[in-house]
Amino acid sequence: MATSLEINGRTVQVEAAPDTPLLWVLRDDVGLTGSKFGCGIGQCGACTVLADGAPVRSCSLPIGALTGVRITTIEGLGGTHPVQEAWVKLDVPQCGYCQSGQILSAVALLASKAQPSEADIDAAMDGHICRCGAYQRIRAAIRDAAAQARA
Amino acid sequence: MNTPADQDDVRTGPTRRQMAIGTALVSGALLVGCTPGDLLSVGAKTEVGAFGPFIRIAADGVVTVVNKHIEFGQGSHAGLAAIVAEELDADWNRVRVEQAPANAKLYANTFMGVQGSGGSTAIPNSWTQLRKAGAAARAMFTGAAAAAWSVPEAEITVKDGVVSHAASGKSAGFGELLEAAAAITPPEDPKLKPHEAFTLIGTDRVRRKDSLEKSTGKARYTQDVAMEGMLTAVVAHAPRFGAKVSGFDDTEARKISGVVDVMEIPTGVAVLAKSTWAALQGRNVLNVTWDEAGAEPVGSSEMESRYAEWAAGQGTLPDKLKWETFETRGDAAAAGEGEVFEATYHFPFLAHATMEPMNCVAQVGGGEGVRLTVASQSPTLDQINTARITLSLPGSVQIDNLHAGGSFGRRANFQSDFVAECVHIAKKVGKGTPVKLVWTREDDMAAGYFRPLTHHRVKIRLDKEGFPAAWTHRVVTQSLMKGSPMAPKGIDTSTVEGAMGSPYLKATPAVDGQVLMPEFGIPVLWWRAVGSTHTAFVMEHTIDQLARMSGKDPVEYRLALFEKAGASRHTAVLKLAAEKAGWGQPVPAGVTRGVAVHESFGSVVAQIADVRIVDGVPRVGRVVTAIDCGTAVAPNQIAAQMEGGTCYGLSAALHDEMIIKAGAVERKNFDSYRVLRNSEAPTVETHILPSTNPPSGVGEPATPVIGPAVANAVLAATGKATYRLPMIRA
Numbered sequence: 001m002a003t004s005l006e007i008n009g010r011t012v013q014v015e016a017a018p019d020t021p022l023l024w025v026l027r028d029d030v031g032l033t034g035s036k037f038g039c040g041i042g043q044c045g046a047c048t049v050l051a052d053g054a055p056v057r058s059c060s061l062p063i064g065a066l067t068g069v070r071i072t073t074i075e076g077l078g079g080t081h082p083v084q085e086a087w088v089k090l091d092v093p094q095c096g097y098c099q100s101g102q103i104l105s106a107v108a109l110l111a112s113k114a115q116p117s118e119a120d121i122d123a124a125m126d127g128h129i130c131r132c133g134a135y136q137r138i139r140a141a142i143r144d145a146a147a148q149a150r151a
Numbered sequence: 152m153n154t155p156a157d158q159d160d161v162r163t164g165p166t167r168r169q170m171a172i173g174t175a176l177v178s179g180a181l182l183v184g185c186t187p188g189d190l191l192s193v194g195a196k197t198e199v200g201a202f203g204p205f206i207r208i209a210a211d212g213v214v215t216v217v218n219k220h221i222e223f224g225q226g227s228h229a230g231l232a233a234i235v236a237e238e239l240d241a242d243w244n245r246v247r248v249e250q251a252p253a254n255a256k257l258y259a260n261t262f263m264g265v266q267g268s269g270g271s272t273a274i275p276n277s278w279t280q281l282r283k284a285g286a287a288a289r290a291m292f293t294g295a296a297a298a299a300w301s302v303p304e305a306e307i308t309v310k311d312g313v314v315s316h317a318a319s320g321k322s323a324g325f326g327e328l329l330e331a332a333a334a335i336t337p338p339e340d341p342k343l344k345p346h347e348a349f350t351l352i353g354t355d356r357v358r359r360k361d362s363l364e365k366s367t368g369k370a371r372y373t374q375d376v377a378m379e380g381m382l383t384a385v386v387a388h389a390p391r392f393g394a395k396v397s398g399f400d401d402t403e404a405r406k407i408s409g410v411v412d413v414m415e416i417p418t419g420v421a422v423l424a425k426s427t428w429a430a431l432q433g434r435n436v437l438n439v440t441w442d443e444a445g446a447e448p449v450g451s452s453e454m455e456s457r458y459a460e461w462a463a464g465q466g467t468l469p470d471k472l473k474w475e476t477f478e479t480r481g482d483a484a485a486a487g488e489g490e491v492f493e494a495t496y497h498f499p500f501l502a503h504a505t506m507e508p509m510n511c512v513a514q515v516g517g518g519e520g521v522r523l524t525v526a527s528q529s530p531t532l533d534q535i536n537t538a539r540i541t542l543s544l545p546g547s548v549q550i551d552n553l554h555a556g557g558s559f560g561r562r563a564n565f566q567s568d569f570v571a572e573c574v575h576i577a578k579k580v581g582k583g584t585p586v587k588l589v590w591t592r593e594d595d596m597a598a599g600y601f602r603p604l605t606h607h608r609v610k611i612r613l614d615k616e617g618f619p620a621a622w623t624h625r626v627v628t629q630s631l632m633k634g635s636p637m638a639p640k641g642i643d644t645s646t647v648e649g650a651m652g653s654p655y656l657k658a659t660p661a662v663d664g665q666v667l668m669p670e671f672g673i674p675v676l677w678w679r680a681v682g683s684t685h686t687a688f689v690m691e692h693t694i695d696q697l698a699r700m701s702g703k704d705p706v707e708y709r710l711a712l713f714e715k716a717g718a719s720r721h722t723a724v725l726k727l728a729a730e731k732a733g734w735g736q737p738v739p740a741g742v743t744r745g746v747a748v749h750e751s752f753g754s755v756v757a758q759i760a761d762v763r764i765v766d767g768v769p770r771v772g773r774v775v776t777a778i779d780c781g782t783a784v785a786p787n788q789i790a791a792q793m794e795g796g797t798c799y800g801l802s803a804a805l806h807d808e809m810i811i812k813a814g815a816v817e818r819k820n821f822d823s824y825r826v827l828r829n830s831e832a833p834t835v836e837t838h839i840l841p842s843t844n845p846p847s848g849v850g851e852p853a854t855p856v857i858g859p860a861v862a863n864a865v866l867a868a869t870g871k872a873t874y875r876l877p878m879i880r881a
Contacts, residue, residue, distance in 0.1 A: 016428075033375035036556070037507075041592075041822060073368070075367075079367045088366050092366070094224030095224030099365055122830035129826055130506070135827075135829045136794045136834055
């Protein structure tokens with residue numbers, strides 16, 4: 001069964017049942033593997049993508065619900081997004097597995113609030129687990145990206 | 152100042168610890184005139200260029216450093232490349248890193264004798280080896296330039312990949328001299344730089360090489376592997392440790408679109424499909440019946456009470472189980488005048504809970520040999536276990552090593568559990584068909600290989616000055632090494648490391664330390680910082696309670712004991728942390744401070760944690776960290792490991808706890824297995840003690856320190872000690 005999805009500005013036709021989670025369609029059918037499988041129940045944030053600019057857990061989101069919704073994955077950020085640049089500048093990643101999701105939530109946070117407070121960062125980022133414990137640098141990179149935007 | 156004895160500890164610690172694993176792995180073979188690496192690399196087809204197994208240089212002058220270790224976040228890509236680049240005088244911006252293939256001879260961990268990462272040894276074991284490799288390559292370029300320019304070699308300098316002769320004004324890049332340099336015989340014992348000549352090592356220029364690919368979704372993990380004709384496998388695993396398949400009905404599973412096969416394997420029933428989602432759906436409707444006759448009957452709460460009884464000298468010990476001594480001196484049971492402190496401490500099973508659940512890609516048959524595409528922490532173990540299943544030579548098993556989404560010890564085990572499972576499936580499928588085994592979070596958590604549940608009991612009698620006069624210590628925990636090639640003849644020191652040899656015990660005239668290692672059918676494994684994950688807590692939290700009993704400041708009390716024990720490195724890091732934290736100076740209202748110091752993997756870490764009690768639970772703010780890790784190769788990544796290692800340890804101190812009931816894992820995902828999240832993360836401030844000793848471990852040593860530092864802060868705030876982890880129970 002064909003479903004039409006808008007991913008990173010492109011319209012993509014996928015042959016998959018409407019109840020298939022977006023994550024597996026992205027990874028196995030579309031070949032975008034930057035979004036990661038971590039828990040499958042929306043608890044860890046590794047699979048986070050943006051749906052119309054809002055962070056969502058693609059492991060728990062059926063593609064049937066996504067008609068007309070603009071999906072942005074880490075690949076769609078382009079590599080020179082200010083948040084990505086802050087991540088590289090501060091050497092945020094360790095194993096790196098959770099970082100696509102972390103970055104997309106940070107992008108959404110800064111898009112909705114250019115100068116977030118510490119409490120805003122807590123609220124936006126607590127849905128993401130980083131077992132390497134890069135949290136301190138994640139926070140610093142968000143502050144850095146916000147400061148760059150201000151400058 | 153570091154004493155020669157200290158230096159010796161740094162150098163021999165990991166060596167002693169690894170106990171010649173390589174020799175043990177091939178025991179039975181006659182090791183005459185050959186090493187384990189020789190035997191285990193038979194059949195390997197590794198190409199080695201003119202600059203040796205660790206360095207390749209391209210015509211454009213770009214230097215590729217071949218990393219024999221896994222990159223699972225610890226920054227081996229940065230640190231190992233920097234060692235080569237320093238001695239080679241390469242342009243750091245034109246150095247790239249590549250994972251080494253599996254080859255037990257060329258790429259052995261020099262502390263283990265076989266290829267593998269563990270014990271925080273990546274930089275320590277490679278230090279001299281990679282310096283020599285870089286220096287030898289540099290000498291080849293200076294030799295080539297001297298010949299080409301007819302000038303004395305001694306007058307040639309190399310900087311940022313450019314070879315120059317000042318007097319003649321001649322200069323050339325590595326690329327231009329490549330052919331001539333490659334023709335020169337590398338010196339066997341090249342001259343290494345003195346520390347004061349380092350321009351890259353120890354500077355903030357040493358940064359990660361993989362941050363960009365890991366910030367753009369381009370880094371390649373096992374989970375991301377896609378190959379022509381690849382099948383994805385998920386496995387229905389036994390609900391309890393020790394249960395076996397008794398039968399299965401795959402009628403419904405085979406009806407799922409995309410499912411191509413269902414097969415029984417030693418560890419369960421595998422569903423193979425053309426996509427991950429199809430395989431998962433197939434498994435959902437698979438009907439497996441299990442033979443639970445041999446299943447483990449106990450759970451974590453029974454183990455906890457049995458351990459406590461045994462440590463108290465109550466109850467009956469199982470047959471053949473006996474207490475074994477790890478440290479003894481004088482008569483610890485003798486009566487004395489001083490006050491007596493007694494406590495028990497309990498630690499739960501812990502899952503590694505890497506962000507990437509375990510997985511593997513294997514190809515067997517089809518005339519191409521056996522190939523694994525997987526993040527392999529221990530390529531040699533994975534080769535041996537794969538070869539046993541496929542009946543091939545271990546050295547011939549090819550491994551394309553990928554980025555790992557974390558490990559913390561999980562990926563290296565004596566059974567290569569998830570690799571072996573994948574190889575069993577790939578062997579049945581045959582024809583060289585790529586099979587990707589995908590474990591869900593639930594599969595990963597339920598597979599075990601936990602940090603063992605552990606119980607400590609201590610009884611300490613103080614002398615007139617309030618220092619320990621007699622120390623009785625009992626530890627009950629499963630052995631990590633029993634039945635393995637690394638099993639020692641005596642006790643398994645990984646169960647008591649950190650208590651055994653502690654400066655506090657050294658400073659105590661009478662010591663009676665014993666360990667009991669019962670066996671249960673719950674697989675256990677090293678977990679970041681291994682034995683120190685519990686021993687550091689017991690030693691450091693106990694010391695704070697003894698200091699309080701004696702009316703002494705916790706830092707002063709420790710310094711006095713370090714003095715008695717001759718623990719000069721402990722003294723230095725504690726003084727550094729205390730100075731940087733402003734120990735003894737006023738703190739903000741509502742904040743209390745806790746201190747802890749611990750040596751592991753050749754490094755000593757001291758931490759001072761600022762803690763607030765909010766709604767009855769500790770919130771950790773600033774954590775001042777001092778480390779003596781010998782020569783600091785990559786300070787920015789040392790800081791990253793202090794930050795991350797602290798979070799990993801804090802997660803265990805506050806939240807992590809695996810519950811097992813009747814041999815079945817209760818907590819299989821992050822909704823019930825709580826871990827540290829962003830808003831709970833401390834701000835770690837890292838201070839590195841200047842040193843020219845050889846580098847020692849960095850990846851693990853911070854993890855065991857934060858728990859007791861926080862418990863000590865809570866003790867200071869509330870007067871209450873912590874006798875059971877985690878501090879916040881779900």
